[in-house]
Amino acid sequence: MTEVDVVVIGAGLAGLGAATALRQAGARAVVLEAAGRIGGRAHTTCPPELGGVWFDHGAVWLHAAERNPLVPIAETTGETLLRSDELRQERTFVEDRPATTAELAAYDTAWDRFSAAAVPLLAPGQPDPPLAAVARCLPDDPWAPTVEAWEGPVICAVDADRFSLRDWHVNQLTGSNLVPEGGIGAFVSRRLGTGLDIRLNTQVSRLHWDTPGGGVAAETPSGTVQARAAVITVSTGVLAAGTIRFDPALPAAVQDCIAALPMGLAVKVVLRATGQDRLDLPLHCSLDRKVGRSGEPFMPFQCWPFGRDYVQGWIGGSTAWELARAGEAAAVDFALGEVRRLFGSRVDRLFAGGARLVTHWDADPLIRGAYAYALPGHADARARLAEPLADGRLVFAGEACHVGLAGTLAGAWITGRKAAGHAMQAACR
Ligand SMILES: Cc1cc2nc3c(=O)[nH]c(=O)nc-3n(C[C@H](O)[C@H](O)[C@H](O)COP(=O)(O)OP(=O)(O)OC[C@H]3O[C@@H](n4cnc5c(N)ncnc54)[C@H](O)[C@@H]3O)c2cc1C
Numbered sequence: 001m002t003e004v005d006v007v008v009i010g011a012g013l014a015g016l017g018a019a020t021a022l023r024q025a026g027a028r029a030v031v032l033e034a035a036g037r038i039g040g041r042a043h044t045t046c047p048p049e050l051g052g053v054w055f056d057h058g059a060v061w062l063h064a065a066e067r068n069p070l071v072p073i074a075e076t077t078g079e080t081l082l083r084s085d086e087l088r089q090e091r092t093f094v095e096d097r098p099a100t101t102a103e104l105a106a107y108d109t110a111w112d113r114f115s116a117a118a119v120p121l122l123a124p125g126q127p128d129p130p131l132a133a134v135a136r137c138l139p140d141d142p143w144a145p146t147v148e149a150w151e152g153p154v155i156c157a158v159d160a161d162r163f164s165l166r167d168w169h170v171n172q173l174t175g176s177n178l179v180p181e182g183g184i185g186a187f188v189s190r191r192l193g194t195g196l197d198i199r200l201n202t203q204v205s206r207l208h209w210d211t212p213g214g215g216v217a218a219e220t221p222s223g224t225v226q227a228r229a230a231v232i233t234v235s236t237g238v239l240a241a242g243t244i245r246f247d248p249a250l251p252a253a254v255q256d257c258i259a260a261l262p263m264g265l266a267v268k269v270v271l272r273a274t275g276q277d278r279l280d281l282p283l284h285c286s287l288d289r290k291v292g293r294s295g296e297p298f299m300p301f302q303c304w305p306f307g308r309d310y311v312q313g314w315i316g317g318s319t320a321w322e323l324a325r326a327g328e329a330a331a332v333d334f335a336l337g338e339v340r341r342l343f344g345s346r347v348d349r350l351f352a353g354g355a356r357l358v359t360h361w362d363a364d365p366l367i368r369g370a371y372a373y374a375l376p377g378h379a380d381a382r383a384r385l386a387e388p389l390a391d392g393r394l395v396f397a398g399e400a401c402h403v404g405l406a407g408t409l410a411g412a413w414i415t416g417r418k419a420a421g422h423a424m425q426a427a428c429r
Pocket of ligand 1: 205235412
């Protein structure tokens with residue numbers, strides 16, 4: 001039996017943010033993490049199939065760098081931050097040819113037309129429609145389905161017809177995107193866990209949040225941790241799966257928030273080249289194509305990132321779930337098909353016999369998807385899930401709880417720190 005002020009469940013960004021804030025406030029806190037590492041969805045490895053270069057399986061970028069609290073931490077701890085946006089060049093195809101100058105100009109301004117069309121749909125007092133309602137207001141705009149595909153499945157990991165327009169609107173990311181050299185997961189494990197009491201391989205199976213003494217008790221296979229308050233940072237996918245039993249059961253309003261914030265999925269598919277051909281693309285190039293219709297499966301690519309010898313496709317939403325169920329070979333075939341439709345059979349020569357890598361966040365029982373989205377009509381669920389229960393004795397945190405930077409490392413970190421404040425108050429009562 002361990003006794004502390006606050007027990008934190010999960011050592012992803014929210015858990016690390018909470019534990020850091022608690023340490024800074026002088027509280028005794030312990031973090032219980034089911035996996036054998038910290039970082040959660042920030043996870044870097046050096047896969048041999050990619051020649052041993054660092055590779056982020058989950059998060060890659062420090063988004064919205066100008067307001068991202070992890071950026072000053074990285075800077076003051078001596079991390080090198082790569083300015084990915086400035087290094088990147090972009091190429092857009094229309095069917096099997098590069099877009100013309102006129103087409104690119106129309107594509108450039110399509111984002112403004114999309115945002116403008118969203119404004120009346122977001123008017124106060126209106127019902128909260130799905131994101132797909134925006135493109136429906138632009139039937140004659142040839143680029144609206146492409147913008148929709150980026151904003152829905154690619155960026156938010158969910159199809160536009162399942163996704164709250166208000167949730168999309170308040171969480172749009174602006175500003176620069178920075179990449180810590182060596183990988184974001186490596187940065188997190190190197191810099192954000194030091195000095196914290198973290199118990200790895202310690203899965204919480206049950207949380208009593210109304211013990212006779214007015215505290216909480218987290219049950220794990222290696223014993224029980226008693227505390228005055230608990231911060232829960234596991235994903236909404238894990239909460240919905242019921243792998244942590246809450247005693248008493250969570251109030252219906254909280255269960256409704258969890259159900260209103262399901263996990264989207266994004267799958268990365270990496271194809272390593274065997275020859276010298278670089279498809280006439282610059283190194284560190286973002287490649288996309290015009291999407292023909294709303295809901296059409298769409299996989300943009302990062303080609304030769306940082307001068308490497310692979311392309312990396314990214315697909316989100318229902319097609320990502322389908323490919324994840326169908327297996328790695330299906331995901332690789334899909335990615336090859338997408339590059340082939342732009343470059344023809346030279347793709348087969350280039351990638352024949354080359355290594356492949358497919359990410360599997362759906363299959364990780366400790367995560368169960370990529371990040372949470374709000375269903376139409378439920379944009380308020382994030383803020384409601386973050387409201388402390390039992391005077392701060394039980395507080396939820398994590399990317400699903402942030403409004404403004406939802407689905408990001410920064411959002412998770414901020415919610416963790418805020419939840420720590422509530423838990424501290426409960427611990428001091
Ligand atoms: C493919 C992909 C790409 C992404 N790209 C970006 C990006 O470029 N930039 C960005 O900012 N964000 C990105 N994200 C999102 C970002 O990774 C997440 O928003 C963030 O990492 C979530 O942190 P968290 O602390 O809320 O949750 P998690 O990282 O899920 O942390 C929760 C922790 O709880 C642990 N846990 C689960 N169950 C238990 C249990 N019963 N007991 C104890 N511990 C448990 C888990 O192992 C995990 O470590 C991406 C995510 C994915 C999947």
